[in-house]
Amino acid sequence: MSVDLPIGIFDSGVGGLTVLKRLMETLPNENFIYFGDTARVPYGSKSKDTINLFAVEATKFLISHKIKMVVVACNSASSNSIGILKKRFQIPIIGVISPSALSATQCSISGKIGVIGTYATIQSGAYLRMLNSKGLQIFQQACPLFVPLVEEGLLDHPATELIGEEYLAPLKKFDVDTLILGCTHYPILKPLIQKIMGNNILLIDPAIETAKTVKEFMLKTRINSLRKGNGIIKYFVSDYPRNFNKIANIFLGMSIKKVTTINIEEYSNKIMEQKFAQKRSKKR
Ligand code: DGL
Helix, strand or coil: CCCCCCEEEEECCCCCHHHHHHHHHHCCCCCEEEEECCCCCCCCCCCHHHHHHHHHHHHHHHHCCCCCEEEECCHHHHHHHHHHHHHHCCCCEEECHHHHHHHHHHHCCCCEEEEEECHHHHHHCHHHHHHHCCCCEEEEEECCCHHHHHHCCCCCCHHHHHHHHHHHHHHHHHCCCEEEEECCCHHHHHHHHHHHHCCCCEEECHHHHHHHHHHHHHHHHCCCCCCCCCCCEEEEECCCCCCHHHHHHHHHCCCCCCEEECCHHHHHHHHHHHHHHHHHHHHC
């Protein structure tokens, strides 16, 4: 395998650009292929079976581009589907849950950790399993309205603050000292969440933790690119949303010039057909 192959990264939509941004900062000479499943977002309110199906299709799509590893940027997909993906595909796969859980474990002094995320992430119990096994006390809270509020750009709007107060009150009462921002969108609300929680609460950003883990993994397995100069990024989406550029700017901090729209279902059926055809011709 060539170390110069790109890293594939997928999310339910544009939120995963927060993870891509950190990956680009940490590994500037790597090439990336980003896939945002914008036609089927949100994953956060979907069932486990549906998220598994979408995550498998997204991974197949990325692998068809010849990549060296997959980063699952979406918390909802990581928390529900990472096991299935690792079982099904040979390629190295890193999600956002264990890097964030590990960092929270190392940082918390009181052992009381809060986790916020979508319904899919919270109900999966993925963070809970990982942190409870280390003897920590966990308080989880779904914050579904944060996603549309961020996408509307209402980052320090009174409405967002009011909703934030409501969601975060139980975590404050539980007296957590560390809070995992378990959704691609939440790091964008860091200043507001810090204001509500107080300055002495440590906020864990899964994008930063995952980028560090990806770098460590690549150095350890020697699959990091030795390319000089910046890598290139290719963007794919399953639908081109009307406000794509505005939203992409919120997450990535810059506009994206070229985005290719693909039909993810057709694409993954085609890959399946090719595989069956290969198998048939081998049998003959
Ligand atoms: N990307 C999702 C996550 O991190 C948030 C948006 C959605 O619900 O799909 O959980």
